[in-house]
Amino acid sequence: MIKMIHSYWAYIVLIILIIAVVNALLGFTSKKEFNAKDLRISLFALIASHIQLIIGFLAYYNSAFYESMRSMGMGEVMKNSELRKPLVEHPLLIIVAIALITIGFSKHKKKTTDVAKFKTITIFYGIALLLILAVIPWNLWFTK
Numbered sequence: 001m002i003k004m005i006h007s008y009w010a011y012i013v014l015i016i017l018i019i020a021v022v023n024a025l026l027g028f029t030s031k032k033e034f035n036a037k038d039l040r041i042s043l044f045a046l047i048a049s050h051i052q053l054i055i056g057f058l059a060y061y062n063s064a065f066y067e068s069m070r071s072m073g074m075g076e077v078m079k080n081s082e083l084r085k086p087l088v089e090h091p092l093l094i095i096v097a098i099a100l101i102t103i104g105f106s107k108h109k110k111k112t113t114d115v116a117k118f119k120t121i122t123i124f125y126g127i128a129l130l131l132i133l134a135v136i137p138w139n140l141w142f143t144k
């Protein structure tokens with residue numbers, strides 16, 4: 001059940017994050033005014049990713065991969081890329097990505113110009129999106 005929620009919520013996170021990055025990039029390049037809609041899009045992406053972080057932790061401790069780690073030990077997990085990806089690379093790098101989103105959101109609020117706000121969101125959310133895309137276990141996601 002929790003694995004299914006994690007799998008479906010991932011679509012929501014990716015869609016909102018892509019919208020937030022594209023919106024910020026367009027705002028930055030066309031020097032638009034940073035208005036309430038832009039704030040709302042960035043905030044939704046922040047909230048959706050934080051919800052996924054919590055669901056991710058629940059999925060982690062309920063997953064069959066975690067059971068394998070408990071029986072085989074961490075040393076064996078690190079040697080096996082099929083296990084290392086969902087148990088180590090995916091969670092760790094996504095935590096870094098969500099930290100970047102959080103820092104970006106908090107930094108953009110302190111910026112005094114609209115162009116600086118869009119730039120901050122573009123950079124921090126953009127890097128976070130790339131990190132997330134790099135460590136999604138695509139083989140698990142689309143093999144059902």
Ligand code: HEM
Nearest residue numbers: 007010013052053056057059060063064086091094140141
């Ligand atoms: C933006 C945040 C995240 C996204 C977009 C994301 C996305 C995904 C996707 C698409 C899958 C494959 C789902 C499937 O099997 O159908 C997955 C699996 C998994 N994720 Fe995440 N994830 C995120 C955060 C996390 C975090 C923070 C953790 C752990 C702390 C985590 C732990 C796992 C685990 C253990 C699996 C394998 C589940 C299993 O097959 O038993 N995820 N994730």
